[in-house]
Amino acid sequence: MFSPSLVYMRRKEVSALLIGRFQPFHNGHLEVIKTISGQCDRMIIGIGSAQLSHTFENPFTAGERHLMISRAFHDEGLDNFFLVPIVDIHRYAIWVAHVASLVPPFQDVYTNNPLTRRLFEEAGYEVRSAPIFNREVYSGTEIRRRIVNRQEWQSLVPRGVAETIIEVNGDQRLIDITKDHSPEVTI
Numbered sequence: 001m002f003s004p005s006l007v008y009m010r011r012k013e014v015s016a017l018l019i020g021r022f023q024p025f026h027n028g029h030l031e032v033i034k035t036i037s038g039q040c041d042r043m044i045i046g047i048g049s050a051q052l053s054h055t056f057e058n059p060f061t062a063g064e065r066h067l068m069i070s071r072a073f074h075d076e077g078l079d080n081f082f083l084v085p086i087v088d089i090h091r092y093a094i095w096v097a098h099v100a101s102l103v104p105p106f107q108d109v110y111t112n113n114p115l116t117r118r119l120f121e122e123a124g125y126e127v128r129s130a131p132i133f134n135r136e137v138y139s140g141t142e143i144r145r146r147i148v149n150r151q152e153w154q155s156l157v158p159r160g161v162a163e164t165i166i167e168v169n170g171d172q173r174l175i176d177i178t179k180d181h182s183p184e185v186t187i
Contacts, residue, residue, distance in 0.1 A: 013041035013042060014040045014041050014107055014108065015040060015041065015042045015043075015044055015104060015105060015106040015107060015108070016036055016037075016039070016040040016042075016043055016044065016106060016107070016108040016109070016110055017044045017046060017099075017103060017106040017108070017109045017110070018032070018033065018036060018043065018044070018045055018046065018109075018110045018111070018130065019045075019046035019048045019086060019099070019111065019116065020045075020046070020047075020048055021047075021048050021049050021052075021058065021065075021140065022047060022048075022065045022068070022069060022140070023057065023058050023059060023060055023065070023140045023144070024059075024060060024065070024068055024140060024143060024144075024157055024161055024165060024170075025065060025068045025069050025072060025157065025158070025161050026138050026139075026140065026143055026156050026157045026158075026161070027133070027138050027156055027157060027158060028132070028133045028134060028135065028137075028138025028139070029138070030072055030076065030158055031131070031133040031138075032110075032130050032131055032132070032133060033045070033073075033078070033081075034076070034078070035131050036110055036130070036131075037078060037080060037081070040108065041080065042080045042081060042082065042104075043078075043080060043081040043082070044081070044082045044084060044103045044104055044106050045069060045081055045082065045083050045084070046084055046085075046086045046099060046102075046103060047062050047065050047066060047069070047083060047084065047085045047086060048086050048088070049086075049087075049088050050062035050085035050086055050087045050088075051087045051088060052088075054173065054177065055177065056144060056148075056174065056177055056178055057144075059144065059170060059173055059174050059177065060165075060168075060170055062085040064164060064168050064170065066083050066085065067164050068157075068158075068160065068161040068164045068165070069083055069161075070083065070160075071158070071159075071160025071161065071163065071164060072157075072158035072159075072160045072161055074160065075158060075159060075160050076158070082103065082104055084102055084103045086098075086099055086102055086103075092115070092119060095119055096119050096120055096122075096123040096125075097123075100123075106125075107125070107126060108125070108126045108127075108128055109125050109126070109127045109128070110127075110128050110129070110130040111127060111129075111130055112129055112130050112132065137156065138156060142156070143156050143157065144174055147165075147170075147171050147174045147175070148174050148175055148178045150175075
């Protein structure tokens with residue numbers, strides 16, 4: 001028989017939400033998450049634009065990005081996180097409710113995107129600026145450009161991410177996707 005007095009009451013945990021496309025997840029993302037995770041009990045990582053893949057801007061599927069991030073966190077010993085794919089709905093008035101319906105409860109939101117900041121603030125969430133680490137080097141666009149141009153890119157991503165990209169032939173996928181572009185992709 002269930003007795004309410006026997007229920008263990010967990011202390012109030014602080015959860016933080018960070019949403020990104022992670023195309024691909026790179027060392028800058030990892031540093032941001034390591035910094036934020038030191039300020040909360042658990043991280044909720046929203047894998048944004050989960051429906052998009054196989055384009056230059058969004059070459060990897062949500063499942064591939066989930067695997068990349070999971071491997072990177074495992075290698076770093078991070079275990080206080082949830083990864084949740086978030087499909088775009090393109091209706092800003094209900095977007096925060098959409099996100100909140102998909103992820104575990106959270107109190108804080110980290111973002112540097114002005115629209116995301118405004119939408120979450122209007123919904124009553126505490127919004128903080130996400131730290132930035134060497135944005136000129138740690139950029140998904142730069143990493144994709146390097147892959148397409150067959151330049152060194154592996155040092156810009158955690159080992160598990162590089163392994164995943166190679167395992168799913170993501171490097172060749174990017175090269176094939178951009179065949180009709182100029183030889184030196186500068187996007």
